[in-house]
Amino acid sequence: MTDIRVPEIKTVGAPEGIEGAGFFATSLEKVVGIARANSLWPLPFATSCCGIEFMATMGSHYDISRFGSERPSFSPRQADLLMVMGTIAKKMAPIVKQVYEQMAEPRWVLAMGACACSGGIFDSYSVLQGIDRIIPVDVYVPGCPPRPEQVLDGLMRVQDLAKNESIRRRNSPEYQALLASYNIK
Numbered sequence: 001m002t003d004i005r006v007p008e009i010k011t012v013g014a015p016e017g018i019e020g021a022g023f024f025a026t027s028l029e030k031v032v033g034i035a036r037a038n039s040l041w042p043l044p045f046a047t048s049c050c051g052i053e054f055m056a057t058m059g060s061h062y063d064i065s066r067f068g069s070e071r072p073s074f075s076p077r078q079a080d081l082l083m084v085m086g087t088i089a090k091k092m093a094p095i096v097k098q099v100y101e102q103m104a105e106p107r108w109v110l111a112m113g114a115c116a117c118s119g120g121i122f123d124s125y126s127v128l129q130g131i132d133r134i135i136p137v138d139v140y141v142p143g144c145p146p147r148p149e150q151v152l153d154g155l156m157r158v159q160d161l162a163k164n165e166s167i168r169r170r171n172s173p174e175y176q177a178l179l180a181s182y183n184i185k
Contacts (some may be wrong), residue, residue: 029167034078037107037163038068040155043079043103045096048086050113050145058147067155072102076102081158082135086113088128100135105170108158111137112151114144136178 015034017026044054057064062072073079076099088096100109111131114120117140119129131137138161141154169175179185 004174006052012033025132026112032178033163033165036165037159038119039089040069040081040108040158040162041071041079041153042069042078042081042083042110043073044085045099045100046083046085047088048113048115048145050085050116053145053149054083054085054112057151062148062152064068064152065156067152067159069155076100077104079103080107082109083112084109084116085112087120087122088131089126090128093128093134096131097134097182097184106165108138108161109135110139110141110158111155112141112154113146114142115144120144135182135184145160 014024015026017024017030017032025028044051046054056062058072069081076082080103082100083105084096109131111117113149115122115127116131119127121144123129128134139154141150144152146154
């Protein structure tokens with residue numbers, strides 16, 4: 001039997017700041033970044049076999065709760081990470097976009113599996129060839145289906161984005177232009 005490597009538990013350290021006897025000072029942006037990164041609430045939009053791999057990631061062996069994502073939200077208004085997994089038919093594209101639009105800012109998107117990233121092996125008239133045609137994607141997790149370790153690595157990449165993102169980035173003209181290019185208000 002082969003030995004399965006499980007990603008190491010990541011501890012949250014203090015941000016850069018000024019320390020003294022009985023006090024610690026840092027910027028609000030760094031504290032907000034750490035809080036966002038370690039309390040992501042994913043909304044799993046699973047349609048195929050990638051959803052089964054996500055279930056394995058949620059299980060006790062891989063334990064996604066170590067990363068602050070133990071509470072999957074099935075309401076877009078309470079989620080900040082949309083995890084799109086599996087084949088997305090063109091008829092489902094408006095629903096995925098509507099779910100994305102209902103999420104509050106800041107929001108991140110993780111495309112999991114070859115089908116969500118690029119349409120996978122289904123190069124047909126009915127399958128969307130990647131969800132980045134309808135919504136902006138922050139992290140791609142390739143594979144058919146990707147292993148739970150890859151899902152955790154993708155989640156850690158989203159955590160890095162959340163931790164290092166400026167509080168004001170979502171109000172920038174560049175971000176507004178990105179949303180406008182997808183016809184999102």
